[in-house]
Structure formats: C-alpha cells, structure tokens
Amino acid sequence: MASSLRTVLRRLNATSRSNCSQTVPVLSSINRGFRSSRRRQTDGVFRELTAVRVRTPWVEALRRQRAEGLDHAKASRKPEVSPNRELTPKRMSDSYHSVILPLAQDPWLLDTYLNSSGHIRLGTIFMDLDALSGVIAYKHTGDDVTTVTASCDRIYLRHPLTEICDLELSGEVTYATGRSSLEVSMQVAKAPKAGETVKNEDVLISCTFTMVSLDPGTKKPVNVNPLIVETPEEKRLYALGERNSKIRRERNQTALIKHTPNDLESDLIHAFWQKHLQYHDPHDSLRKPENVHFMDTTRLQTAMIMQPQFRNRHHFMIFGGFLLKQTFELAFTCTAAFAHTRPTFVSLDPSTFQNPVPVGSILYLTATVVYTDPPLIGAPGDRADTESKYTRVQVRVDSKVRDVEHGRSKPTGQFNYTFTVEKNIRVMPRTYQEFMMYLDARRRAEQVKESMKEEGLGVSPKLAEESVTE
Structure with a gap:
C-alpha cells in the first residue's frame, strides 16, 4: 500500500512540474512590467498649467527649507526686488495666454473632470482658471516678484454648454496702473476650429481675478508694469477694470x-x-x-x-x-x-x-x-x-x-x-x-x-x- 501511494505521489509531482513548465510562458505574456506613461493630470489641474505652477518636487523643497533653516511662512525682511528696477509699460497682448483642454479627445483626461451624473465639474475648471491667472500675471510682472490672488471679482455663467467638447481657456491682464495690483480677465469657451475665432455664443464662463505682487523677501507690495491701452476694445476692458477697482474701494x-x-x-x-x-x-x-x-x-x-x-x-x-x-x-x-x-x-x-x-x-x-x-x-x-x-x-x-x-x-x-x-x-x-x-x-x-x-x-x-x- 505504501509503495503504491509513493508511486501516485511521484506521478502527481511530475504532472505538476510539467504543467508549471507549460504555463510559465503564458503567464509571462499576460503580466505587464513597469513602464512610463504620459501624465494626464496631477491634482485636478490640467498638466500644461501644473507644469508652470509646480517646478520643484516637494521632497527637494522640504530638504532645502530644513537645510537653510528658513520659515517661508514669514517675511525674511530682506528685500529681494530692487526699488530701481525698470518697469516698462506693456500691452495687454504681451500677457495673453491660452490653453486647449482636450476633453472630447482624451477620455482619461475627461475622467478627472466628470462627476457622477456625467457633468463637467465646475470646481475643477475653477482650479484651472486660478492656475491660468498665475501664468498670465507672471507674463506681465516677471519671475522676480511673488504674485498672489487677492480676490475673485466674479465668475459667471454666460452661455450653457450643451455637449462635451474641447475647451479653450484664455485671458490677459486688462487693468494695471503701475501699482502693486493688476486685474486678469479670462474666459472658458468651446475650442474653435483651426483658423476660426471664438464666437460670443460659445463662451461658457467669463471671470476676473485681482492679483497682487509682493517682494519675496519682505512680503510687502511692489509696483509692477503699467498697461499701454490703444484699441477701443482695450479701452473698454480697462474701463471695466477701473470700475471694479472703484466698487472694491466703495465696498470696503x-x-x-x-x-x-x-x-x-x-x-x-x-x-x-x-x-x-x-x-x-x-x-x-x-x-x-x-x-x-x-x-x-x-x-x-x-x-x-x-x-x-x-x-x-x-x-x-x-x-x-x-x-x-x-x-x-x-x-x-x-x-x-x-x-x-x-x-x-x-x-x-x-x-x-x-x-x-x-x-x-x-x-x-x-x-x-x-x-x-x-x-x-x-x-x-x-x-x-x-x-x-x-x-x-x-x-x-x-x-x-x-x-x-x-x-x-x-x-x-x-x-x-x-x-x-x-x-x-x-x-x-x-x-x-x-x-x-x-x-x-x-x-x-x-x-x-x-x-x-x-x-x-x-x-x-x-x-x-x-x-x-x-
């Protein structure tokens, strides 16, 4: 009996080894190795805007802070911006920036913008707009100052979006007197076809943000470049900025x-x-x-x-x-x-x-x-x-x-x-x-x-x- 049992066990082991040798190539063909893939999103902000906002990995910034022993939440009291720096007047077009959000083309990107009912999450679009306002503001002020969002004067729905489509986010500085604050006007619209411009009825959202430029060391306001206003449309936008500034002062x-x-x-x-x-x-x-x-x-x-x-x-x-x-x-x-x-x-x-x-x-x-x-x-x-x-x-x-x-x-x-x-x-x-x-x-x-x-x-x-x- 013991002899026959050992014989059966040997046959089972042999069969098992045979089966394993046959399945190894199959498993290796199914398993996927590690590979790099295109980064579609990070924290809900479109990657083209995130790349400008975050330039250093957190671990490196943290190590540098600990090595220097600085508290970046407090002012160092050492001015980093020269009071005599040249502030050449700039045109509105100098700060213009636009980004195409390919929601209709990239279903995985769209996946990060949709809610449970299949609607585009406006909160995520608002994140993109704030990131875009920073890009626009720095194109006007340069990188030697710290520019922060002081207020959102308004974001309002202009025309409803009736279908999922690619969106164009665009804007420019529309009001700057040369003091520390500036106004950025932006819009979200259906992305136009090649060679065409955005139609008024295709504008989903319009908004204006007020940004303030600070000295990175003292955290105190510093002057920025004033605007050159030339065309009738630029004068209209500048006048709106003046009105918004007046309303803010009156409200305060x-x-x-x-x-x-x-x-x-x-x-x-x-x-x-x-x-x-x-x-x-x-x-x-x-x-x-x-x-x-x-x-x-x-x-x-x-x-x-x-x-x-x-x-x-x-x-x-x-x-x-x-x-x-x-x-x-x-x-x-x-x-x-x-x-x-x-x-x-x-x-x-x-x-x-x-x-x-x-x-x-x-x-x-x-x-x-x-x-x-x-x-x-x-x-x-x-x-x-x-x-x-x-x-x-x-x-x-x-x-x-x-x-x-x-x-x-x-x-x-x-x-x-x-x-x-x-x-x-x-x-x-x-x-x-x-x-x-x-x-x-x-x-x-x-x-x-x-x-x-x-x-x-x-x-x-x-x-x-x-x-x-x-």
Whole structure:
C-alpha cells in the first residue's frame, strides 16, 4: 500500500512540474512590467498649467527649507526686488495666454473632470482658471516678484454648454496702473476650429481675478508694469477694470463691519423681527411657512489637512484654485441640502483671499445660505415674482486656517456663490450676526445684478439647467 501511494505521489509531482513548465510562458505574456506613461493630470489641474505652477518636487523643497533653516511662512525682511528696477509699460497682448483642454479627445483626461451624473465639474475648471491667472500675471510682472490672488471679482455663467467638447481657456491682464495690483480677465469657451475665432455664443464662463505682487523677501507690495491701452476694445476692458477697482474701494469703505446699516436696511431688520414675533405669537394665526428656513439650520462645515500636492509655485502655501474648488463644492452641497434639489451655478460673486493657507495646516470651511431672491421680505419699491418656481440662492463660505502645533487660527477668505434652484424657498435670519450676513449678501446681489444689466449678461434658469456643467 505504501509503495503504491509513493508511486501516485511521484506521478502527481511530475504532472505538476510539467504543467508549471507549460504555463510559465503564458503567464509571462499576460503580466505587464513597469513602464512610463504620459501624465494626464496631477491634482485636478490640467498638466500644461501644473507644469508652470509646480517646478520643484516637494521632497527637494522640504530638504532645502530644513537645510537653510528658513520659515517661508514669514517675511525674511530682506528685500529681494530692487526699488530701481525698470518697469516698462506693456500691452495687454504681451500677457495673453491660452490653453486647449482636450476633453472630447482624451477620455482619461475627461475622467478627472466628470462627476457622477456625467457633468463637467465646475470646481475643477475653477482650479484651472486660478492656475491660468498665475501664468498670465507672471507674463506681465516677471519671475522676480511673488504674485498672489487677492480676490475673485466674479465668475459667471454666460452661455450653457450643451455637449462635451474641447475647451479653450484664455485671458490677459486688462487693468494695471503701475501699482502693486493688476486685474486678469479670462474666459472658458468651446475650442474653435483651426483658423476660426471664438464666437460670443460659445463662451461658457467669463471671470476676473485681482492679483497682487509682493517682494519675496519682505512680503510687502511692489509696483509692477503699467498697461499701454490703444484699441477701443482695450479701452473698454480697462474701463471695466477701473470700475471694479472703484466698487472694491466703495465696498470696503461702507462695509458693515465698519458702519451701521443704512435706513432701508434697518427697516428690513425691523420687518424681519416683527415677522419672527408673528410666527411665535400664540394669539396670531400666522405660522412660519414650510418653505421658510432659519439661516442657522442651513449651515454645513468641513475640515481638512492641507497637503503639499496642492501647493503653489512657492511650495509652502496652498494655491488659490484648490480653495475655490473646495468652497464651490461645499456651497453646492449646502444649496442642495437647503432646497432638496440639484442647484444650477450662476456666479461666484466678489470674494476675497485674506490670508495664505500654509501646507500642513488645517482648513475649516463653513457654508451658510445667507440670501434668497426673491426674498421673504422685500424692500419698498422692489419688484419680485414671489410665486416664481425658481429661487436664486446665495451661499457664503467662510474659511479659516488653524496651526496644528499651536492651535492658532486666522480667517483666510470669504467666498460668495449664487445658484438657481427650481423651488420656491426662502431663508430667514434671526440673530444680529445673521442679519449682518443677510444685508451683506443683499448688497452683493444688488451690485451683481446691476453690473450684469449694464453688460447685457444673464442666462435664464431654464436654459442654464440644460448645461452639462455642474
């Protein structure tokens, strides 16, 4: 019995060795070795823009910082820009830059831009726009200064995109007086065919960013090249930049943090207070309608660690486009939770970047629905279709950054997004702080409506719903 068992085992081993020898060539033909492939994307920003933004691997920048013992978050107090440097006036065309985003040609690149419903993620496009604004600004200022995003004056939807196609991102410096700030105007449009130019109806998004140039050592503002304005179109764009600059100054001078509300706004606060009393008066039959929601119930918050993959070209700070993407997606989520329907993007209204966000810190974002149009209570003389099935919803996203080691925090920016929802819904403040947020949002809404009216802009809610962007 033992002899026969050993014979069977020998036959099985022999068969196994035979089978293994036959399958080795087959397996080797199936297994894929390591190989280099074309880099399609890094952190959501198109590679042609990322290549300019990030020039040194993080590990090298970190080693250099440790070897030099420098804290790049603080000023060295040693000026690196000569006060006597030549600032030759430049033309708008000198800073012009365009990039084709081949979404229709490259399905793997498109894969990084789509959401679960097959729509193009606007937050990722915003990252590209901020990266492009940096490219344009440095073409105007040169590399010897540090140029940062100070504010996003607006991003608005001009025409809905009805199909997935290649996109052209382009822009140039359109306003610069020779002081430290400059305005960059950009647009996103359907990529034109060879030899053709972009048509007005093919422009998806227009936007303007304000950039500020700083001395790399002192972190103080430095002057940059002024603009030469020649053609009628250049004069029109320059005049828009002057108007935007004037609006920013007026907004700062009349900010509610510095001044009390005006008479009309005080009347609105009083009217809201009276309405709130009515809702809770046991002797009054009026109760809060189901479509009215208190502001504090709309709040959403997130927190995240800032990783080096989202750094700017100076390595130790997060680049503004990442903040735009995160704040947009939180605002979108806040609006959806508020209305229980899918929002349609209208605009990013004037928003500010207050302080830089260091790599390694913790970023806290808080989104709140602060205004609805039509409002629950309108000002005297206001004309609004209170029965409209569409409501414009303004969401304010406040950001602050906290130092991990010491727990210190500071505000880093305020971002104001407007969406349209197919729902009759209203927001209602009930504390003094919420009233100030409501009035600030109302002012922004009035300013944006006025400027869009002047420029003949605006997309109907029904038409905007057909866009393949989200």
